[in-house]
């Protein structure tokens with residue numbers, strides 16, 4: 001998923017290389033036209049019966065400056081939202097509405113599943129999903145629903161019977177051998193989490209018989225170039241689409257990265273098709289090809305939309321969803337555990353008590369590990385990777401909480417306002433796993449938690465994501481004590497990564513690993 005998938009704007013980055021006076025003049029004209037278009041309708045609101053516009057819109061650019069400033073946009077929008085009530089509207093290139101309260105978000109999640117179930121599109125999203133042929137960035141339609149169903153079915157069936165645990169343990173064993181060589185030395189958190197997260201996902205998707213260089217390329221793509229496009233600032237072309245006609249280094253780099261990914265996916269799909277074994281499903285790529293074959297054989301008319309591109313884009317979505325959701329959460333998780341050593345010790349001690357020192361924690365251990373489950377829930381609350389949500393879009397004209405909202409309006413939710421609201425969570429910025437443990441010492445969930453989004457677009461891998469985060473964190477803290485790097489003892493590890501604009505993500509930091517036994 002692209003976390004900012006067309007908030008219609010957002011911060012822009014990259015170097016725009018203009019060659020020659022004619023192009024420069026043409027670019028200036030285009031920019032002026034766009035500025036004029038933004039200016040017209042900048043502060044006037046969506047219409048008389050529509051949600052009230054948030055204050056602070058400028059004639060030029062509407063509320064876009066909120067998305068581009070130094071302060072993270074969710075902090076500003078949360079402040080504004082507190083005054084505005086259930087719903088407000090913002091001009092971020094296009095008009096979007098923002099749901100500010102639990103009541104409004106619940107209403108959307110329960111009663112407007114289809115009506116708020118689409119996604120806005122932009123240049124980058126069309127580039128990534130080859131014009132709408134995927135789950136994460138595709139617009140809501142009958143065919144899109146069928147593709148999402150196939151994506152879920154494949155994931156559920158392949159990861160049943162502890163396949164995820166089996167693969168995670170193999171990948172983590174190798175990572176442990178590598179990390180042991182770096183014991184007691186500063187290690188960057190990304191050097192732990194990228195191989196762990198991308199390694200598990202890449203093996204889930206492409207199997208153990210893939211060329212090992214495939215897994216390295218997946219780690220490099222998703223830990224680097226694609227991480228930038230998925231959670232980083234928008235490309236200028238997503239704010240001003242006409243810029244696609246002009247040469248741009250940022251755009252060429254984006255195209256090269258997407259071409260590399262799609263080339264890798266196509267060649268892996270071909271390799272899998274040529275060696276497909278009907279009796280055995282080696283990995284998620286085998287699984288989705290079999291889902292496609294079965295759908296074509298049994299209901300050819302219903303699935304005639306299903307091209308090869310749709311098939312490998314599902315795999316791309318597993319990898320992209322993992323990068324955006326899981327990699328970002330795991331960086332914050334490590335920062336929280338290093339910064340809160342008492343909680344880390346309690347977390348590790350509960351695992352060691354249940355598992356001992358001679359084996360690694362498995363999924364069967366999880367049920368009795370109440371403090372571990374509560375800590376992971378507190379991590380998901382604090383990480384809140386999509387603080388203003390991944391944008392949805394309305395599929396039709398609706399009346400929502402008394403307001404008229406036209407079709408194709410972007411929909412944002414103030415999840416930050418729920419996850420950090422002191423009415424629901426006393427001392428919301430303090431890391432307290434105990435919030436999720438009841439008086440009887442049992443794990444308790446909470447209705448103000450929305451780490452995986454909502455409605456038709458809710459994360460399709462919540463079960464697997466919870467399993468993975470448990471498997472990685474329990475393995476890591478059982479084996480190592482995670483300590484602050486020398487000379488960096490007083491650093492705040494929870495500062496926002498300045499290169500990440502729409503996701504809440506900590507800046508990469510160093511830590512030191514010490515074997516516990």
Ligand code: HEM
Nearest residue numbers: 136317318321322325326329390452453454457459461465
């Ligand atoms: C801790 C880990 C994760 C978190 C916090 C997370 C969070 C999210 C969020 C907030 C969304 C957007 C929901 C919305 O628009 O309302 C999402 C969507 C998605 N996630 Fe995850 N995710 C995680 C792990 C994963 C993993 C491991 C996968 C794949 C194996 C995955 C695949 C997807 C996909 C494909 C979508 C798009 C769904 C759609 O548009 O229909 N996620 N995730």
